[in-house]
Amino acid sequence: MTALTREQVRASRRISMVLRHRPESAGLRLDANGWVPVADLLRALGLTRAELDVIVENNDKSRFAIDRRADDADWIRASQGHSSRVAVDLGLPPADPPAVLFHGTPVSNVGSIRREGLRSRSRHHVHLSKDVPTALVVGRRRSAEVAVFEVAAAAMAESGHVFHRSDNGVWLTSEVPAGYLSLKPTNP
Incomplete structure (x- = not known):
């Protein structure tokens, strides 16, 4: 590349x-x-x-x-990331996620995410990464100060939450309730 x-x-x-x-x-x-x-x-x-x-x-x-x-x-x-105003069905089958996934976000979002969880807001899905380095890259698109949440993905799936994996390896779900999130320490 x-x-x-x-x-x-x-x-x-x-x-x-x-x-x-x-x-x-x-x-x-x-x-x-x-x-x-x-x-x-x-x-x-x-x-x-x-x-x-x-x-x-x-x-x-x-x-x-x-x-x-x-x-x-x-x-x-x-591959993913469509606004909710664009009516598309990517046709991705449900997929069993790994035990944990990650979500990088600006530090300024930590408080609201702890209270409300992760919601898709204006997108079709919440996007989750397979590892911390990828989550950090994603979070840094919006801020230099990034926090990473660990998502108990397998536990979510066991509770009935549906996951999909896009063609480029991004994990998608409709929401992540706060109870499935924990803040992961990161080194700059």
Whole structure:
């Protein structure tokens, strides 16, 4: 994997915004599972297929999935992270989570998370990481001061909470009640 240029990062963010939050801003309509023809996305965003391939291949979080359909047309979608205002069903089957998962967040959110748990808010799901280093990276997207919560995922699943695993390894669930969370000490 090679690092994306600034222009490629900007294009990646635009693709994310369109596929996850505002497809109509580019004149696109996602299918029920969040897919759109690659040709339509390229035309709407003024990208070449070569530019898109570099972005998809080298995106630091594997945000996008490409699927070749029976008619040999390629379709693309965001792997997860859709706003609740975008009606999509990723079609991910329920999955048994590991014993623990992790959630990185700015330190300023710790109090409310301890009281309310983790809620999806404006997204379809709460996103959880498989390890602390990944959770720290995710938390640092919004703040330099990050806290990491450990999630008792297996206990949640035993209590009936449903988990899914996206194509890029992010664990998804609708909520994490406060009783399943513990603050994990982290070293800067």
